[in-house]
Amino acid sequence: MSQSLLQEFIVTELIDIAGPEDVSVAEVDRLVYSTDFFWLPQMWLDRGLRPPAPDVIVHPESTQEVARILQVASTHRIPVIPYGGGTGSQGALLPLYGGIMLDMKKMDRILKIDDQSFTVTAQPGINGQRLEDDLNARGLTLAHYPASQYGATLGGYLAARGSGTLSTKYGKAEDMVLALEVVLASGQAIRTLPVPNHAVGPGLLQLFVGSEGTLGVITEATMRLEPIPEVRRFQAYLFPRLAVGVEAGRKIMTRRLRPCVIRLYNERSTGRGWIRDVLKLQLEGSYMVVGVDGPKDQVDLEERLIRDICLGEGGKPLGSEVGEHWWKHRYDFYYPPHARMLPKMYGTIESTTTFSNLLALHNEKKRVIEEGYAAWNANYFAHMSHWFPWGAMVYDQFQIERPPQDPVEAIRLHNMIWADAARASLRVGGVLNDHHGIGLKLGWMMKEQYGNAWPVMTAIKQVLDPQNIMNPGKLGFGAPH
Amino acid sequence: MFVSEKEREETIRACRFCPMCYHADTVAQVLRKETNSPRGRALALFAIDRGMLDWSDEAIESMYQYSCDGLDQEWCVGNYDHDELILSAREEIVRKGKAPVHVRAILENLRRAGNPWGTPETQRVTSDGAGETLAFLGCTARVHRPALASALHRIGEAAGEQPGLLAQESCCGMMAYLLGDVELAKAQVEAMTLAVCRTGVKRLVVLDADCYRFFQLRSRRLGVQWPEGFEILHSSEWLARLVNARRLDLQAPSDLAGKTTAYHDPCGLARFTRVIDPPRLVLGAIAGLKTVEFARSREKAGCCGAGGALLHTYPDLAKEISARRWQEARDVSAEVIASASPSCEHMLEQSGDGHMPVLDLLEVVARSLR
Numbered sequence: 133m134s135q136s137l138l139q140e141f142i143v144t145e146l147i148d149i150a151g152p153e154d155v156s157v158a159e160v161d162r163l164v165y166s167t168d169f170f171w172l173p174q175m176w177l178d179r180g181l182r183p184p185a186p187d188v189i190v191h192p193e194s195t196q197e198v199a200r201i202l203q204v205a206s207t208h209r210i211p212v213i214p215y216g217g218g219t220g221s222q223g224a225l226l227p228l229y230g231g232i233m234l235d236m237k238k239m240d241r242i243l244k245i246d247d248q249s250f251t252v253t254a255q256p257g258i259n260g261q262r263l264e265d266d267l268n269a270r271g272l273t274l275a276h277y278p279a280s281q282y283g284a285t286l287g288g289y290l291a292a293r294g295s296g297t298l299s300t301k302y303g304k305a306e307d308m309v310l311a312l313e314v315v316l317a318s319g320q321a322i323r324t325l326p327v328p329n330h331a332v333g334p335g336l337l338q339l340f341v342g343s344e345g346t347l348g349v350i351t352e353a354t355m356r357l358e359p360i361p362e363v364r365r366f367q368a369y370l371f372p373r374l375a376v377g378v379e380a381g382r383k384i385m386t387r388r389l390r391p392c393v394i395r396l397y398n399e400r401s402t403g404r405g406w407i408r409d410v411l412k413l414q415l416e417g418s419y420m421v422v423g424v425d426g427p428k429d430q431v432d433l434e435e436r437l438i439r440d441i442c443l444g445e446g447g448k449p450l451g452s453e454v455g456e457h458w459w460k461h462r463y464d465f466y467y468p469p470h471a472r473m474l475p476k477m478y479g480t481i482e483s484t485t486t487f488s489n490l491l492a493l494h495n496e497k498k499r500v501i502e503e504g505y506a507a508w509n510a511n512y513f514a515h516m517s518h519w520f521p522w523g524a525m526v527y528d529q530f531q532i533e534r535p536p537q538d539p540v541e542a543i544r545l546h547n548m549i550w551a552d553a554a555r556a557s558l559r560v561g562g563v564l565n566d567h568h569g570i571g572l573k574l575g576w577m578m579k580e581q582y583g584n585a586w587p588v589m590t591a592i593k594q595v596l597d598p599q600n601i602m603n604p605g606k607l608g609f610g611a612p613h
Numbered sequence: 614m615f616v617s618e619k620e621r622e623e624t625i626r627a628c629r630f631c632p633m634c635y636h637a638d639t640v641a642q643v644l645r646k647e648t649n650s651p652r653g654r655a656l657a658l659f660a661i662d663r664g665m666l667d668w669s670d671e672a673i674e675s676m677y678q679y680s681c682d683g684l685d686q687e688w689c690v691g692n693y694d695h696d697e698l699i700l701s702a703r704e705e706i707v708r709k710g711k712a713p714v715h716v717r718a719i720l721e722n723l724r725r726a727g728n729p730w731g732t733p734e735t736q737r738v739t740s741d742g743a744g745e746t747l748a749f750l751g752c753t754a755r756v757h758r759p760a761l762a763s764a765l766h767r768i769g770e771a772a773g774e775q776p777g778l779l780a781q782e783s784c785c786g787m788m789a790y791l792l793g794d795v796e797l798a799k800a801q802v803e804a805m806t807l808a809v810c811r812t813g814v815k816r817l818v819v820l821d822a823d824c825y826r827f828f829q830l831r832s833r834r835l836g837v838q839w840p841e842g843f844e845i846l847h848s849s850e851w852l853a854r855l856v857n858a859r860r861l862d863l864q865a866p867s868d869l870a871g872k873t874t875a876y877h878d879p880c881g882l883a884r885f886t887r888v889i890d891p892p893r894l895v896l897g898a899i900a901g902l903k904t905v906e907f908a909r910s911r912e913k914a915g916c917c918g919a920g921g922a923l924l925h926t927y928p929d930l931a932k933e934i935s936a937r938r939w940q941e942a943r944d945v946s947a948e949v950i951a952s953a954s955p956s957c958e959h960m961l962e963q964s965g966d967g968h969m970p971v972l973d974l975l976e977v978v979a980r981s982l983r
Contacts, residue, residue: 158671161646163660164653167630174630177656180663191646218647219632237645257645261636269908269944282688283632283652467690468627 154191170223186233203319214345216288219280222571228605256287275302293342295567301392313352317597345603364425366455369447380445393423397515477535481553483562486523578608628655637688681921683884703793727783728752748776751821753955764979787827816844822881822954853891865901875947878914879954919960935964
């Protein structure tokens with residue numbers, strides 16, 4: 133879109149659909165909607181530069197409005213970027229080609245809670261914490277605790293294939309979702325099957341989970357719920373080295389115990405990172421916190437079995453107080469001034485792999501960051517969280533205290549670090565990303581990730597969004613046609 | 614106003630990209646637009662400072678569409694004072710002569726009539742405090758809830774400590790402070806402090822949580838000198854003292870006995886001055902009164918809608934916020950809402966359906982005197 137008579141007609145159409153209060157072309161709104169939680173647009177703004185802005189922001193209040201807005205966008209070939217809480221760190225919300233920013237937060241109603249089946253059906257714009265509070269009031273929980281929970285939305289959880297602190301037991305967003313309503317680029321609203329487990333062909337549901345707004349707009353989601361556990365307890369252990377802690381974690385998982393969380397910090401993160409700075413614990417080695425929840429008898433048993441494994445591997449018990457302290461302060465890391473912030477350059481380059489590759493993944497990325505960018509004094513921090521029956525996620529980060537002041541130089545350095553880290557993950561059997569998504573940041577690496585399968589992905593995109601108006605420039609799908 | 618340049622800069626840098634109190638921000642949860650979130654407001658201020666944005670009507674509106682209720686800071690692990698950041702923006706807007714017309718009209722009312730509505734007030738018949746205690750009613754009680762003065766009188770009689778009233782009470786300056794007019798706020802608080810001190814009393818009992826907050830936390834920083842040892846109490850603290858001294862014998866009247874009463878914490882008390890337990894102590898001392906807590910209570914209590922002067926500047930938004938508080942009251946099966954700030958009570962009454970009474974603690978106590 134550009135400033136033109138045509139634009140005014142299109143805005144009029146949008147106002148006709150959503151109402152004047154829910155359509156804005158104001159400069160202040162356009163600036164605020166030009167960034168998300170990605171370091172790069174934040175740095176760009178910090179240097180006094182304006183990232184690409186949407187032409188218009190629309191706040192739909194129903195599926196019907198979303199459908200009509202997409203029809204307008206499709207008719208005029210205008211990009212549409214669905215916006216939830218704006219907490220994504222991969223630049224998936226950047227309006228690279230202008231267009232319509234579709235802020236979904238006014239679609240925030242809980243439509244149904246099925247107490248029998250333990251499911252909730254809600255609109256995608258509901259705030260994560262509000263959803264959790266409402267469920268808790270009924271003795272239920274989504275059990276999805278991402279650090280972004282206070283700002284993120286349900287739709288964002290799903291669009292980015294997000295994960296929460298207790299995913300080791302309760303799964304990622306893609307494990308929790310049962311069904312979706314999605315509006316396609318054409319304006320057609322469709323529903324996936326009512327349940328996710330079936331033998332009715334391939335899983336259409338999962339096609340839209342993690343699609344980051346490139347294949348359609350999620351307008352309704354049915355999610356699995358959990359009972360609020362009778363007890364939830366945390367124990368902390370200190371291992372002499374990361375490798376020893378990894379082996380303890382592997383044994384816990386392959387013995388098929390079901391902790392809700394295992395978080396194992398590498399030596400740097402234990403001694404010089406958040407554990408020291410936020411939790412005020414002065415430890416040398418590898419800090420692990422393990423949480424178990426459920427009926428008390430089950431928790432007693434699992435806690436004992438986990439303790440046996442940890443002690444058997446040489447772990448030193450730090451007690452429950454230290455573990456509970458971690459749980460209570462688990463989000464403190466993400467608040468300023470504790471959070472990684474400008475003027476530093478930083479990024480979370482996490483990846484997932486099998487147990488047999490786990491240490492290699494960690495060590496290779498540590499090498500790539502610390503040796504490859506020694507000139508910039510790059511630091512590498514890591515912990516392992518989100519454990520699976522077959523492997524785990526390495527949540528690793530790089531940080532440079534004094535990046536280049538020149539924004540262009542800063543972007544190039546930033547992107548090369550990302551590329552090197554991503555390729556290191558791929559080399560040792562990992563994936564580009566575990567739970568933050570791809571967005572703009574990693575879109576250009578998608579061909580390397582998928583290899584021969586990439587044309588299949590682009591073919592799917594072509595069928596569902598032939599004009600490429602849905603969040604163009606993300607997931608590696610390129611510019612609008 | 615009360616943030617240094619350094620604090621302001623640090624707060625903008627902390628808030629401009631941070632989503633960690635989004636869920637707590639009263640206005641963000643109602644309007645559900647990024648520009649009306651903590652992050653959006655701070656980013657707009659950053660861009661204005663850097664010349665990337667102008668003080669457009671929309672940018673100005675986003676600064677006034679904020680509840681200044683302390684909830685954002687309450688949730689902030691870094692303890693950044695988002696409220697004062699926005700109030701400093703309002704100050705800049707007023708200083709530049711860019712305040713919206715409806716804000717200027719309220720300021721004019723404050724100057725002309727001494728209250729935000731511009732309602733003419735006659736001189737009070739009651740003489741200035743002859744004893745040691747003087748009560749400060751506040752604009753809302755004077756204009757909209759005059760019965761509170763009678764309730765206060767009945768309690769004073771029963772307790773043997775009758776607070777006097779100023780013959781010519783006017784706005785304490787809180788409203789001008791909230792709207793960004795520092796000079797007016799300073800002039801008003803100076804005038805009222807002088808009037809109070811001239812009576813020679815030893816303590817001031819303040820009815821409105823906002824006035825109380827302003828006298829307690831802001832008056833000295835605006836240069837006001839209170840006499841050595843002068844005591845400023847909120848009415849709930851004064852009542853708690855009387856209860857503790859066993860000077861009040863309280864029994865819920867028939868229309869309140871057995872009814873579920875939910876206490877709404879005004880932000881001026883629970884968050885800004887941490888007066889949390891005294892009102893509960895007083896309600897707990899009333900025999901036959903059944904109390905319940907809001908799900909969001911004490912220092913995390915939800916806003917009534919009047920925060921940040923929204924009742925005056927954006928009444929429809931204020932009513933939407935207030936409607937949420939009403940829903941929270943219904944969620945805990947409340948039958949009566951009690952509070953300890955006429956501003957909150959007036960706000961809640963504006964958006965209520967009339968089926969659930971909204972009472973000030975003073976009214977509950979006065980009606981419970983045996």
